[in-house]
Amino acid sequence: MSGNTAEKIFAWLEERLGLEAIYATVLDRKVPKVNWWFTLGSASLFLAVMQGLTGVFLTMYYVPSPDKAYDSIQYIMNGVAFGWLIRGIHHWGASLMVIVVFIHMLRTFFYGAYKYPREITWLTGVFLLLFTLGMGFTGYLLPWNQRAFWATTVGTEIVGTVPFIGDFLLKALRGGTDISAVTLARFFSAHIWILPAGVVLMISVHMYLIIRLGISNIPSDEE
Amino acid sequence: MTKKTSSPNLSRRDFSKIVMAFLGSIMGAIVGIPIIGYIISPALKTQTVDEWVSLGALDGYPIGTPKLFSFTRTKVNGWERTTNSFGVFVLRKSGGELKVLSNVCTHLSCRVKWSDEDSAYLCPCHDAQFAIDGEVIYGPPPHPMYEYEFKVEEGNILIHLTEG
Structure with a gap:
């Protein structure tokens, strides 16, 4: 075995998959001179992947x-x-993910990075923040201990204070009037299927737009 | 975009790639190796049952008539606890011979009971009958009743419970 064989295998794959083009598009992008605050998006993505991986294994x-x-x-x-x-x-x-995603949002806001042409990146980011909070809320019930039970009792009661349809929303969230087996099952379903599906979709659009538009510069005093 | 430098030294870009690959591998291993252990660990636990269960003093059992002794054993599989009940007939013969028979019918695992009237073990499910020492007299059972390995220590009977 030599480097030659590996090169041949790589060349065979490259010809069919266009790996170098993907690499160049995704990673060899021109970026403005920025600071450490700009790493928070990657940190969020890394944490999301870790949550996904460990979550998959927890369901075992x-x-x-x-x-x-x-x-x-x-x-x-x-x-x-x-x-x-x-x-x-x-x-x-x-917990770390909620913090990092939130600071990522603050950075984007204070640097004005949500402006034209990145409005949709910001919009998908808003959904990602909400989904992250939703993941935290639904995941909190799953240990089914006293803290989980009462936190969800309070959390769903807050939804119940919505004018006119609050009572209906509370019942829809709990799957009945009480926190029960039905609540646990639907929170679990939301936690491992529905919300992650939304997260994956939104991350895809978010990442596509970052690759397409690049990241914004740090605004200067004149702007 | 990647311009090959003629410098014999490692370029900054290549250095970054090597460091990234190295750190990435370490992080992958830190997460990957525990995950393998996490998946296979239930397979590595021994779940065999091998114990001697005491049936009490030998003198407590009558001579010539089988007497039932019941006990339960709990098995833990992960987060599930299963309690199984066991029933054995202890038969002391007049010659000092001893036999310990399982009360499970060898046909479809119904529980048999001893009948003094018929002088046989009767199975309620399909009317099977076993003789006092476990031989099939009548009905569908394919085997005689199962016997337990036993020993007598300090006047107590102990049977050998094995599984798995």
């Missing part, structure tokens, strides 16, 4: 049912090798 043992949810998490923490690590990353990563 987690059971979204009132009689087993707590026990299955105890099993993840104490019975499975590195279960504490996978859950720990997911748990702390969730």
Whole structure:
């Protein structure tokens, strides 16, 4: 085996897939001279990927049912090798992601990076922030301990204060009048299917626009 | 876009790529190796049952008539606990011979009971009958009743419970 064989394999793939063009488009982009605040988008993406990966593996043992949810998490923490690590990353990563995404939004706002022609990047970012908060809200119930239960009780009651349709929204969110097995199942479904689907869609558009339009310069005093 | 420099030294760009690949590999390993352990760890646990269960004093069992002894054992699989009940007939024969038979019918695992009247173990499901020492007298069971390995220690009977 020599570098020659590897080169041939790469050349074969390159001819068919156009890897270098993808690399050049995605990574070899011209960027203005910017500062460390501009790394927060990449940090958000990294955290989102980590949350996705650890989340996928957590579903291997987690059971979204009132009689087993707590026990299955105890099993993840104490019975499975590195279960504490996978859950720990997911748990702390969730808080960190809300913080990083929020600061990313602040940077974009204060640098005026949401202006023409990047309005849609900003708009998808708004959805991504909301989805991140939604992921935090739905994920918080899943451990099914006292804190999870009462936090969700309070959180859904806040929705219930919406004028006229509040009562309906509360019931729709809980899947009934009480926080029950139905609530746990639908929060789980939202947490692992519905919201992630939205996140993936929005990240795709967000990333496409960043590649297409490039990132904005730091505004100068004259602007 | 990538201009090859004629300098013999590593370019800044290539240096960055190498550092990125190196750090990326370390991060991948930190996450990847625990995940492999996380997935396969339930397979590495031994779940075999191998214990001696005491049935109490030998003198507590009558001679000539089988007497039922019941006990339960709980098995834990992940977050699930399953309690299984076991029933055994202890048969002391007059010659001092001892036999411990499972009360599970060998046909479809119904529980048999001893009948003094018929002098046989009767299965309620398909009318099977077993003789006092477990032989099939009548009905569909393909085997005699299962026997447990036993020992007598300090006047107590112990049976060997194995599984898996």
